[in-house]
Amino acid sequence: MSILVLAIDTATPAVTAGVVRLDGDATELLAEQVIFDPRAHAERLTPNIVGALGDAEVTVGQLDAVVVGCGPGPFTGLRVGMATAAAFGHALGVSVRGVCSLDAIAVGTTGEVLVVTDARRREVYWARYRDGVRIDGPAVNAAGDVPAGADAVAGSPEHAALFELPRLAPVYPSATGLVRAVSNWEVEPEPLVPMYLRRPDAKPQAAAR
Structure with missing residues (x-):
């Protein structure tokens, strides 16, 4: 259908x-x-x-x-x-x-692929995939702290360039x-949950004190 x-x-x-x-x-x-x-x-x-x-x-x-x-x-x-x-x-x-969103970039890739996007603060959002299936992440780290082991990298060109890996075409x-990236269209969807991976910069005034 x-x-x-x-x-x-x-x-x-x-x-x-x-x-x-x-x-x-x-x-x-x-x-x-x-x-x-x-x-x-x-x-x-x-x-x-x-x-x-x-x-x-x-x-x-x-x-x-x-x-x-x-x-x-x-x-x-x-x-x-x-x-x-x-x-x-x-x-x-x-x-x-x-x-x-990283899954959507990785769809259709083969081998072990690292996908990275801009997390600002000199960090990247990342996840690792094997034949398009996520096996690690998502997480947020400085590029130097992302675990090694992928065969290629996809995602934000500026941040993919931080890794000495062959670059794949998907960038967004x-x-x-x-x-x-939807795993199963036959089941009822789960509630939407944002993947922020870090707390907002703004803090309640009492907490800031």
Whole structure:
């Protein structure tokens, strides 16, 4: 049975929205819009969604499901994407499935692959995969503290360059990767849980004292 999926991710500087047709194990990208701006998640996500739906010639009423990247990523970016996904799911009465954004980058890779994205503070979010299946992480560390052992690296080009490994093409969570990262479409989705991996910078005043 074919279903239409809205896929969105705001866990990285890439503000991603796309429409994917899922038919069994086959995925077909109908449209995707991506803007690279780490400070424009809130401003760009909805226009990207509207643009992708228009390019795909799909109305919101035709959507059967929503998939959203749950990080790891910064607090503000994740909140924008996940709140938007939840709002679409509630308004349309369709399921919303959260996936690890790093999993969406790793989908389709072979061998042992390290995926890294920008965690700021001179650190990276990372996870390790074997043939596209996560075997370690996600975690956040300085690049020098990430365990060795991968055959190649994918993800943020600037941060992948910190590792002396062959670089693979995937650099951000794509709409197709997000949909393919869903492990089982037959079960009820779990509640959306953001992968912040670290506490927010802001602290209650009493705690700060």
